[in-house]
Amino acid sequence: MILTQAVIVFLCLGLIHTGFGQDCPSRQEMQSSLKQVQKLLSTHESTYLQSLRTLRKRLNLLQSTAVLANNGTCPKLDTPANSRKLGRVMSPGHEVYFICDAGYELVGTESRVCQESFTWSGHQPTCRDINECASGPCLNGGTCVDEVNQFSCKCPKSWVGTSCQSPVISGFVAMTNTSAVLSAPSVTVGLFVRPSRCTQVQGSTHCTCDAGYTISGRDSTTCTDIDECELFHTGQAGRLCLHSCINTPGGYRCSCPTGYNVTRDGRNCKDIDECATRQSNCTRDQMCINTYGGFQCVHVECPRLRNSTYSKTSPLRCERNPCSVDNKMCPQAPNSISHHFLSVVSNLSAPRTMFRVSALRPIGDTLRFSLLGRGQARRHFTVQRSDRQTGQLVLVSPVQGPAVLEAEVEMTELDKRVQLARYITKVTMFISQYEF
Ligand SMILES: [Ca+2]
Ligand SMILES: [Ca+2]
Numbered sequence: 390m391i392l393t394q395a396v397i398v399f400l401c402l403g404l405i406h407t408g409f410g411q412d413c414p415s416r417q418e419m420q421s422s423l424k425q426v427q428k429l430l431s432t433h434e435s436t437y438l439q440s441l442r443t444l445r446k447r448l449n450l451l452q453s454t455a456v457l458a459n460n461g462t463c464p465k466l467d468t469p470a471n472s473r474k475l476g477r478v479m480s481p482g483h484e485v486y487f488i489c490d491a492g493y494e495l496v497g498t499e500s501r502v503c504q505e506s507f508t509w510s511g512h513q514p515t516c517r518d519i520n521e522c523a524s525g526p527c528l529n530g531g532t533c534v535d536e537v538n539q540f541s542c543k544c545p546k547s548w549v550g551t552s553c554q555s556p557v558i559s560g561f562v563a564m565t566n567t568s569a570v571l572s573a574p575s576v577t578v579g580l581f582v583r584p585s586r587c588t589q590v591q592g593s594t595h596c597t598c599d600a601g602y603t604i605s606g607r608d609s610t611t612c613t614d615i616d617e618c619e620l621f622h623t624g625q626a627g628r629l630c631l632h633s634c635i636n637t638p639g640g641y642r643c644s645c646p647t648g649y650n651v652t653r654d655g656r657n658c659k660d661i662d663e664c665a666t667r668q669s670n671c672t673r674d675q676m677c678i679n680t681y682g683g684f685q686c687v688h689v690e691c692p693r694l695r696n697s698t699y700s701k702t703s704p705l706r707c708e709r710n711p712c713s714v715d716n717k718m719c720p721q722a723p724n725s726i727s728h729h730f731l732s733v734v735s736n737l738s739a740p741r742t743m744f745r746v747s748a749l750r751p752i753g754d755t756l757r758f759s760l761l762g763r764g765q766a767r768r769h770f771t772v773q774r775s776d777r778q779t780g781q782l783v784l785v786s787p788v789q790g791p792a793v794l795e796a797e798v799e800m801t802e803l804d805k806r807v808q809l810a811r812y813i814t815k816v817t818m819f820i821s822q823y824e825f
Pocket of ligand 2: 660
């Protein structure tokens, strides 16, 4: 009703100028009506704001209910095709790593972190087939065909072998009526030396050898094995074998050091996983760690300190037992000591991140990461912060194996410069003798 009055007032304001002022309310009446309209508007305004506040509250409630429905975890992550996923904990602060199967390489980030918003950082990586042909393994004009975790070579006519490494010695053989296969004259023969096959055509003699042999001797009556290992020792396309080459009659083969098997392509060496194939002799209380070229049996012992005691909460982790109230030194001791064992190859390129330490749910206002110890560890490692709550152990210089390196990473939680907790991660790196 007041609104109707207001409309009337404004209507009259318009009419005053057109000479119909006598039907309109007096100036006083108009002012009183205007005041009423102002009041009405401010009442409407406060009601509107109140409704907005209520709506916002409801929205927040709805959001927190939705989060609770997540059960406090990030959504389940798929494992990309041809890969493995490491890390099972899906709550904020935890990280999941992706490792591609042999023969595949990772495209994208190697890890994703569950964030406080219950979403994963970054994007899902993929694993793509490594192009084994990229290194140009086929020699002498051979065409490389990339396959999963291996390659094959299509060789030109005059070459044979896995990498088209052996020349085919072909002689002219005319099968005419006048030709006759001659029996080879007596020569000293062995596996590496054979008589050639000779054919006489119209008075001239043509001799041939099997693949992998070459004509030798003054009268071309002898075939000698081609030493492929020697021939391709310093070839542009690289050595025939990753480790060592053994010349054989009519061919060659590659061999690998103890602890490695020759791969299917016949050239490379692959570490034998003694832990997976149960070839290790570790006892029950030891853990088997597969290393390149071997394995290690490790046993983690919890420290025995004067002021604090530890319990083993997993095969690789010790946690401090609760401190008694009167023990002032106990809270200074590390809250946990975790062990990690890494297997790496000799002369690994550096700098390279070897390990990450992260706080699950920081309780203080500051997290500090540092490298403990001196000497050897300081020469090869440094500790850097990779984000607000993650520190990383970085290998700064390549290490020649065989060697075992140890590094201790300390993570301290502080609040207003007061130490709240200390966590130590002991990283042991087993470095292989060979660079593969
Ligand atoms: Ca040979
Ligand atoms: Ca091994």
